[in-house]
Amino acid sequence: MEQVAWISVLAEGYAVTLAGGGFRASPSTVLLEEPGRRVLADPGADGKSLLSALRERGLSPSDIDLIFVTHGHLDHLLNLRLFPDAEVCDGSFLYRGDEAIPYGRFLPDTEIEVLPTPGHAPDHASLLVPSGKETWLVAGDLFWWRDGAVPRTDLPSLLDLEDELATDPEALRRSRIEALRRATVVIPGHGPPFRPEGRPRMVTF
Amino acid sequence: MEQVAWISVLAEGYAVTLAGGGFRASPSTVLLEEPGRRVLADPGADGKSLLSALRERGLSPSDIDLIFVTHGHLDHLLNLRLFPDAEVCDGSFLYRGDEAIPYGRFLPDTEIEVLPTPGHAPDHASLLVPSGKETWLVAGDLFWWRDGAVPRTDLPSLLDLEDELATDPEALRRSRIEALRRATVVIPGHGPPFRPEGRPRMVTF
Numbered sequence: 210m211e212q213v214a215w216i217s218v219l220a221e222g223y224a225v226t227l228a229g230g231g232f233r234a235s236p237s238t239v240l241l242e243e244p245g246r247r248v249l250a251d252p253g254a255d256g257k258s259l260l261s262a263l264r265e266r267g268l269s270p271s272d273i274d275l276i277f278v279t280h281g282h283l284d285h286l287l288n289l290r291l292f293p294d295a296e297v298c299d300g301s302f303l304y305r306g307d308e309a310i311p312y313g314r315f316l317p318d319t320e321i322e323v324l325p326t327p328g329h330a331p332d333h334a335s336l337l338v339p340s341g342k343e344t345w346l347v348a349g350d351l352f353w354w355r356d357g358a359v360p361r362t363d364l365p366s367l368l369d370l371e372d373e374l375a376t377d378p379e380a381l382r383r384s385r386i387e388a389l390r391r392a393t394v395v396i397p398g399h400g401p402p403f404r405p406e407g408r409p410r411m412v413t414f
Numbered sequence: 415m416e417q418v419a420w421i422s423v424l425a426e427g428y429a430v431t432l433a434g435g436g437f438r439a440s441p442s443t444v445l446l447e448e449p450g451r452r453v454l455a456d457p458g459a460d461g462k463s464l465l466s467a468l469r470e471r472g473l474s475p476s477d478i479d480l481i482f483v484t485h486g487h488l489d490h491l492l493n494l495r496l497f498p499d500a501e502v503c504d505g506s507f508l509y510r511g512d513e514a515i516p517y518g519r520f521l522p523d524t525e526i527e528v529l530p531t532p533g534h535a536p537d538h539a540s541l542l543v544p545s546g547k548e549t550w551l552v553a554g555d556l557f558w559w560r561d562g563a564v565p566r567t568d569l570p571s572l573l574d575l576e577d578e579l580a581t582d583p584e585a586l587r588r589s590r591i592e593a594l595r596r597a598t599v600v601i602p603g604h605g606p607p608f609r610p611e612g613r614p615r616m617v618t619f
Contacts (some may be wrong), residue, residue: 230516231507255512281486281535283502283509290498297492304488307440307460308432330486331536331581376536378568 213320213339215242219262220253224358227342234284236398239347241338243319249295250277250336250347252288259288266379270295273288277316279349279398280330300325300334326351326388328381329372335384337391351376351382351384354400364389364407418525419543420447421550424467425458427604430561439489441603444552445471446543448524454500455482455541455552456603457493464493475500482521484554485535485602505530505539531556531593532584534577540589542596551597556581556589559605569580569594569612 222237235253240263242248247268253259263269273295278286281299289297296317300311303317315322322337329350336347352370354360366390369387375381386409388395396402427442442460446470447453452473458464468474478500481490488505494502498572501522507514508522528544534555541552557575560563566572573590580586591614593600601607 233512234512234514240611251514252428253472256510272558278488281488281491283483283486283504283507284512284514286486286491287494287502287509288509289492290495293495297488299488302436302488304459304492306492307438307458307464309437309439309489311435 213243214248215241216338216340216345216395217266217340218402219246219249220255220258221355221401222251222253222397223356224353224399225413229290234399235277236285236349236353237347237396237400238262238288238403239336241280241319241321241347241398243321245366246319247273248275248277248316248319248321249292250384251279251285251349252276252292256288256291260291275317275319277336277347279335279347279351280333282330285349294314300332301355303390324379324388324391326384328377328379329375333374333384337387340394343393344391345394346388348388348392348395348397350398351381351388352395352400356399358400360397360400360403362403364405364408364409367378367405418448419453419545421543421545421606422447422470422471423601424454425460425463426606428457428561429558429603429604430445439604441484441490441554441558442601442605442607443467443493444541444554444601446524446526446541446570448551451524452478452481453482453521453524454478454497455527456484456490456554457481457497459489459492461493461496465496469595480522480524482541483550484540484552484556485538487535487555489605490554492604505537513561521601528597529593531589533582533584533589534580536581538589540593545599548598549596550599550601551593553600554592554596555603556586557600557605558603559573561604563605565602565605565608567573567608567611569614572610573614
């Protein structure tokens with residue numbers, strides 16, 4: 210498959226537990242550039258770092274055409290406030306003010322595939338981005354680690370990775386199997402990008 | 415109980431199914447004013463109507479101190495983009511940039527009680543606002559109707575109200591029972607405010 214988009218991880222996601230029950234977190238924010246179209250996945254919550262990362266690439270918020278959010282947790286989307294003019298979509302609908310328009314298998318006006326990946330949240334979705342012979346997965350919280358955790362990237366560890374926020378652990382496992390069958394590189398919600406060691410074989414449910 | 419906040423429904427929520435599988439929707443947006451503190455619940459997706467409703471009250475977005483979101487569906491929170499300076503919270507955490515701080519039973523610096531009401535979404539929460547001898551419930555999508563539906567407000571209809579988006583119908587029913595035990599007036603996510611006819615009695619699970 211041909212390269213269809215340039216992929217830049219603008220910010221590597223982190224999640225740190227704080228004393229008192231709180232946390233400090235922002236997800237991996239990914240810039241996907243196709244000719245004439247710039248998509249930002251999971252703008253996150255750390256505005257300063259994001260604006261600075263865009264600036265380093267010679268971009269300003271008004272250069273972003275579309276924002277994709279993997280799921281509706283506030284740490285993943287508070288920075289929507291930095292992009293008053295961008296269109297916004299989740300895994301199913303493109304939102305234009307109060308109108309929500311279904312858009313099918315690819316992000317609107319792109320060749321970036323949307324993969325429904327429920328489990329961490331019911332409406333969680335990920336992106337599959339062909340890059341040369343590889344396929345990059347913008348995974349959101351399909352995979353995530355707290356800071357301090359050692360990201361283990363062998364197949365059994367990835368499938369069994371505990372997610373204490375999961376709303377449906379069985380669905381999460383199925384989503385991970387499907388995603389890892391297709392991805393060669395994974396950008397997780399919180400933690401460094403990784404290459405999974407091994408691929409799930411065809412599984413019959 | 416004393417009145418602790420002035421309650422204004424700035425916009426009545428609606429949800430209309432469109433041809434082609436899409437929808438047009440924005441939730442009930444509620445302004446809660448305590449001395450020195452203005453809270454906006456569920457800013458919604460219809461920016462024009464919201465700005466106009468604020469203007470009619472002599473307010474601008476910068477007059478809002480805190481935005482509460484009942485749950486993370488985009489039609490409920492896209493208008494966050496109109497309030498770049500307000501603090502934001504959900505039912506558990508107050509978000510300041512990438513910091514999420516747990517805040518307990520009442521909205522930060524207010525006497526407005528937060529009631530966890532999972533079912534429509536796993537982390538859905540509602541607000542209980544004492545008003546004279548009454549208690550108003552800012553219910554988000556604990557109750558909602560599509561335009562064209564006749565809102566039936568007798569107790570059995572309210573408890574059995576179908577929600578095709580519910581992630582956990584059993585939890586939703588329990589949340590409704592607890593909310594209706596306490597509320598005299600309900601502001602639903604989509605549809606007109608109503609007074610429930612009857613109260614659930616004490617229920618032992």
